[in-house]
Amino acid sequence: MPFDPSQIPIVQIVFFVMTACAIGGAIGVVSSPNLFHSALYLVLSLFGVAGYYVLLSAGFLAVVQLMVYVGAIAILILFAIMFARRLMGQGENQNNQQWWLSLPIVMILFAVLVGVVNTVSWPVSGAEPTGDTVMELGHAFLGSYLIPFEVVSILLSVALIGGIFLAREKVEAEEA
């Protein structure tokens, strides 16, 4: 049989690679005893999810995901970890004493979520999205979604004021 490149299921392969990244990273974050490794696993997981965005024709958000999550949030977390490196707490028990209590809760949550997804057959039209997504988003932000867009600026101001207030110069503690 002659080799036919169009027969290679590229999308599926990419999907499974991304799945390995996303789920593997997520498990790594939760289970790694080393704080620094957890943060790196988080980057891996976020990277995997960004890949899905591309597959789902949301390329713009994939880029935003890489810039905001991987570029800013993960770096901020790494920075905080290094800032408090002596607090990495290696060796001590980092788990909740009642961790076994949480397991059934998570299992139930998971079962419900999976169960409900499987009840629906999800018919697909198969049509590619029409129009330019980025342009569509821009119009939406300055049109029907103007108020949330403007309100984000208030939220950022709140975070700025609060963050600066909390992390500012030392104050002497009143008590031990």
Add this chain to the structure above:
Amino acid sequence: MLEQVPVSHYLLLSAILFSIGAGGVLIRRNVIIVLMCIEMMMNAVNLTFITFSRYLDSATGQIFVFMIMAVAAVEVAVGLALLVELNRHKQSVNIDDFNALKG
């Protein structure tokens, strides 16, 4: 590209990610890891939104994701500021060590 990978796969994936994140919040006691787990939960939500946005061919989902990303960044900034502030009082990042408040 939804013919090759069905919608339900994405939704299942995001359910898995959300559950792992929720489990991490409940099980781990290190504040920074708890923070990362909450970020993962938000990410799972984002994936669900984008899947539905593609499935329904509506922009609302992507707008919501945009907002969630902004909020996630804000939460990390404030959360880490709180952590730095707490560290001045107590050299620990373990929630169980924060026990000044007990009845």
Add this chain to the structure above:
Amino acid sequence: MPIEIPTLNIAALTPFLAVTVTAFVVMFFELFVNDKRILGYLSLLGLAVAAISSVMLLGVSPAPAFQEMAISDGYALVLNLIFIVTAALSILISLSYLGDRALQRGEYYALLLFSTGGMMLMGAATDLIVVFMGLEIMSIALYVLAAFNRRKMGSGEAGMKYFILGAFASAFFLYGVALVYGATGSTNLSAIGNWFTSGGGDLTDPIALVGLSLLLVGFAFKIAAVPFQWWTPDVYQGAPTSVTAFMSVGAKAAGFAALVRLLMVSFGQAFTLDWQIAVAALAVVTMTGGNIAALAQKDIKRMLAFSSIAHAGYILVGVVPGTIDGVQAVLFYLMGYAFMNIGAFAVVAVLEHRVAISSAIEEYAGLAARKPLLAAAMLLFMVSLTGLPPFVGFWGKLYVFRAAVEANMSWLAVVGVINSAISAFYYLGVVVQMYMRPAAATEDGEEVVPISLSGPVTITLAVAVIITVILGIWPTPLVNLTSLAVFG
């Protein structure tokens, strides 16, 4: 593609804008003003403008603002008044409380105003995306406010615990929104409702149902309902008392604001029985759990924290029937609760010692002999919170329970009454301490800490006492006000 200029109708959001702009003005003057109390009074001015504009808008027929994203209907405007009362009374407490602790800062008032703005947004939102933004503005500001006393370990801890709890709750809320969006194709509250009434398809109903459940979980965290209360008592205990007063009423009212509109507008036609059972169950465990836990408390702030959990349960009773009478009873309760609960926290703020982190109930022994007026005010708030006549707390409970009885859910009202009886034990325990126990003997050389009752906190106490009594004797004005609360 030309950009269509959206119809803005900024006027509908005047109260929100007034509060937010004042917050920015406060931050600006923080640079120049040395006496930060002026900023507190400036904030009160902003709140007054917001109150006036809310009242004026009540006379105008409701208009949707910003492309169906928000609305200034009677419901939103009455809620605005509740938020404004809460914020104003808390600022008056803060003016005294912060001054005693050298915490007087412009950021405090700005964040409190931002938080109030977020609450108003939640009350006015008709789209889940705006609910979410309002929720986050309110919460982020509250996380910082809870940690505002940087001299104390407990305050930072309260902020951190509130933050983790709040962010966790937001994740559940968002997942719920995502599933509802996937099922109905919209995040607009009335569009979701229309989708159900037009029989949009049974196909995706399970998805919408699970989405609704996750939304309920998210809101349950926000209003501190059992079993989602977790660290709420820790947060209330550790946060500065003026902040505790603010969030015990404001954050709860805002959570109810968005929850009730969601249930009434979006799910009024669909899953009515499902959410009624869920909310009723939540109400029962919240009332009972809060009251039983409150019995064991030795610290008054923790006691009031558990009592506020129990009050969330009573308010949920008014949500269950899903009638407009129930909604108006909820608003009546919230307004009355704002006065009596903040009044009680004002007494706590006055009595709290500068150094102690706790405010043990034992310290209230003999208060009646030392400060008869203060003790009398506390007595009044405790009786009103128990729900005995002739105070506003009685009418609040009466209207909420009546709404349940009229919807043929008398059993819920009975559970509520039994719970009120349980709550009498711990509320009246404070009264017993104040009136029947002698003050703890002071050791030689130890000075009795003077209780200074002066300044703005006195205004809070006076207003709270007067309103609690007047509305207790003559509730008609507030009934008339809440009867304006209809969905636009």
